[in-house]
Amino acid sequence: MRLDDDPVTNQGGSSVRNFTIEDGGFRLDGEEFRLLSGAMHYFRVHPDQWSHRLAMMRAMGLNTVETYVPWNLHEPRPGTYRRLDELDRFLEAAARADLHAIVRPGPYICAEWDNGGLPSWVTGRLRTSDPEFLAHVDRWFARLLPRVAAHQITRGGNVLMVQVENEYGSYGTDTAYLRHLADAMRGSGIDVPLFTADGPEDHMLTGGSLPGVLATATFGSDPLRAVEVLRRHRPGDPVACMELWIGWFDHWGRPRVTRDAAEAASVLEQLLEAGASVNIYMAHGGTNFGTGAGANRDLETGAYLPTVTSYDYDAPISEHGAPTEKFRLFRDVLTRYNPAPEPPPAPPVLPPATVRLTESAPLLPALPVLAGPPVVFPTPPAFEDLGLDHGLVHYRVEVPGPRESYPLVVDGLRDRAHVYVDGVRVAVLDSVNETEHQAVEVPGPATVELLVESLGRVNYGPRMGERKGVTGGIRHERQYLHGVTAQAVPLGDLPPGVPFTPGTVAAAPAFFRGEVKVDEPADTFLALPGWGHGYVWVNGFCLGRYWSVGPQRTLYVPGPLLRTGDNEIVILELDAAGDPVIELRPEPDLG
Numbered sequence: 191m192r193l194d195d196d197p198v199t200n201q202g203g204s205s206v207r208n209f210t211i212e213d214g215g216f217r218l219d220g221e222e223f224r225l226l227s228g229a230m231h232y233f234r235v236h237p238d239q240w241s242h243r244l245a246m247m248r249a250m251g252l253n254t255v256e257t258y259v260p261w262n263l264h265e266p267r268p269g270t271y272r273r274l275d276e277l278d279r280f281l282e283a284a285a286r287a288d289l290h291a292i293v294r295p296g297p298y299i300c301a302e303w304d305n306g307g308l309p310s311w312v313t314g315r316l317r318t319s320d321p322e323f324l325a326h327v328d329r330w331f332a333r334l335l336p337r338v339a340a341h342q343i344t345r346g347g348n349v350l351m352v353q354v355e356n357e358y359g360s361y362g363t364d365t366a367y368l369r370h371l372a373d374a375m376r377g378s379g380i381d382v383p384l385f386t387a388d389g390p391e392d393h394m395l396t397g398g399s400l401p402g403v404l405a406t407a408t409f410g411s412d413p414l415r416a417v418e419v420l421r422r423h424r425p426g427d428p429v430a431c432m433e434l435w436i437g438w439f440d441h442w443g444r445p446r447v448t449r450d451a452a453e454a455a456s457v458l459e460q461l462l463e464a465g466a467s468v469n470i471y472m473a474h475g476g477t478n479f480g481t482g483a484g485a486n487r488d489l490e491t492g493a494y495l496p497t498v499t500s501y502d503y504d505a506p507i508s509e510h511g512a513p514t515e516k517f518r519l520f521r522d523v524l525t526r527y528n529p530a531p532e533p534p535p536a537p538p539v540l541p542p543a544t545v546r547l548t549e550s551a552p553l554l555p556a557l558p559v560l561a562g563p564p565v566v567f568p569t570p571p572a573f574e575d576l577g578l579d580h581g582l583v584h585y586r587v588e589v590p591g592p593r594e595s596y597p598l599v600v601d602g603l604r605d606r607a608h609v610y611v612d613g614v615r616v617a618v619l620d621s622v623n624e625t626e627h628q629a630v631e632v633p634g635p636a637t638v639e640l641l642v643e644s645l646g647r648v649n650y651g652p653r654m655g656e657r658k659g660v661t662g663g664i665r666h667e668r669q670y671l672h673g674v675t676a677q678a679v680p681l682g683d684l685p686p687g688v689p690f691t692p693g694t695v696a697a698a699p700a701f702f703r704g705e706v707k708v709d710e711p712a713d714t715f716l717a718l719p720g721w722g723h724g725y726v727w728v729n730g731f732c733l734g735r736y737w738s739v740g741p742q743r744t745l746y747v748p749g750p751l752l753r754t755g756d757n758e759i760v761i762l763e764l765d766a767a768g769d770p771v772i773e774l775r776p777e778p779d780l781g
């Protein structure tokens with residue numbers, strides 16, 4: 191196994207080739223080449239399943255796979271790097287599957303990924319040439335880009351092209367920032383074509399593209415208009431759709447979004463008939479494991495919309511790797527341009543089963559073992575002040591008294607708070623459904639506790655980079671309450687040392703634990719009927735969030751997480767536990 195710090199070498203081992211832009215087209219070793227690409231994010235798929243998913247993509251008729259690189263996954267704390275070898279191994283797996291690759295290293299990636307891929311600790315003016323922000327980007331790129339360069343087709347690898355930023359024209363006009371990124375790429379030895387990707391609108395293309403760098407477009411419909419706009423902006427360039435949105439993602443509490451397969455296939459067909467290259471977004475979406483899911487803000491109302499755990503995306507290859515109707519129709523179109531092998535067999539699924547939860551641990555009494563020592567702050571610290579990316583922060587503050595009942599107001603709550611008054615839970619404040627100012631009536635004197643949970647960080651639009659926790663203040667009527675004790679519980683990884691005891695009488699918020707025997711590991715879909723809202727870990731791996739508001743009803747459990755024999759399932763239920771029996775189902779239910 192290669193470690194993160196091993197020297198970067200030529201990964202491909204095959205001969206050196208050339209990918210260029212000439213006479214208005216892409217050329218592979220001088221021959222005309224049409225990019226038939228599909229998006230799949232290595233960080234949304236269990237590594238043991240990459241080769242199956244890549245074989246499915248190849249069988250759909252694609253010749254290339256495209257992936258983003260999420261900075262926040264790989265640099266969780268400034269200067270601390272992890273899991274970079276996954277990008278190397280993914281690109282190598284793609285090469286073995288007979289696929290070229292496109293890499294989109296950001297630093298901002300959008301992608302419904304937490305904070306658009308930017309680490310929550312990043313400071314400075316995001317996505318600009320602010321020296322403070324660029325210093326972080328430069329340090330990260332110095333780590334990342336030589337690895338990408340080592341996989342280029344010009345060095346025997348399979349990387350054909352590298353993207354500069356992501357839809358920058360939907361954000362800003364700081365061309366110096368884009369130029370800085372492109373220069374960093376060239377300076378790190380990236381010698382394949384660079385490109386930008388923007389909405390096919392004049393203002394987006396003029397804000398987001400760079401002279402001398404290929405401009406591509408992102409869209410889901412009206413392909414001929416988009417092709418026309420690109421041709422007008424870049425008369426001498428090949429026309430490429432860098433994201434053809436053939437499905438969409440879902441938000442908690444909103445109906446599931448799907449796209450008709452035949453209609454999506456006809457858009458693909460029109461685009462290819464117009465001579466364009468394509469990257470199908472997503473060919474295979476996968477899962478927002480852990481705390482990876484991002485969030486949106488409604489661009490008109492500002493409402494906060496957290497993204498669900500599944501990133502199935504209604505893609506041709508489903509979250510669990512199965513071919514869909516869209517797969518068959520897309521294959522018919524794509525194989526007119528590129529012959530394809532038959533798809534590999536679908537991965538097996540476990541027979542249906544129930545899992546009895548037999549142990550529990552109430553959360554609040556366990557805080558001393560789960561969280562760092564309590565620290566007192568004059569005003570409530572945000573998650574970022576505590577060095578916390580995601581999870582829970584427990585705040586405690588005193589309301590002086592005696593005094594009559596007034597609204598206890600939490601300003602800038604992100605995202606949900608369980609409110610306790612003198613040890614009794616009195617409310618759940620939820621900025622998902624309400625405004626930013628949350629209130630509950632409290633007399634004094636009283637001890638108020640808030641257990642605040644973060645959901646995804648906004649990954650798109652002007653409110654990207656928002657802080658989590660109590661980001662304003664805690665007031666009693668108009669009066670700020672000072673002297674706030676705070677304790678942070680990171681989630682994502684299962685917190686170590688949960689003090690489980692036999693029995694499941696514990697009231698939420700609490701951890702619950704059970705075991706399931708498996709004869710032969712295979713995929714399954716975990717359902718929690720009657721449960722409220724929380725997190726699930728399988729053998730210590732966090733599947734992500736669940737929530738009774740839907741639309742997603744089951745969580746995908748990749749077979750490689752299971753083992754023959756006993757398997758541990760841990761649930762953190764924050765709202766209200768159901769019966770201590772959960773289900774493993776043979777089919778997904780995404781709403």
Ligand code: GLA
Binds near residue numbers: 299301302356408438
């Ligand atoms: C844009 C972004 C992608 C993704 C899609 C929507 O095109 O570039 O990262 O967020 O929207 O799925």
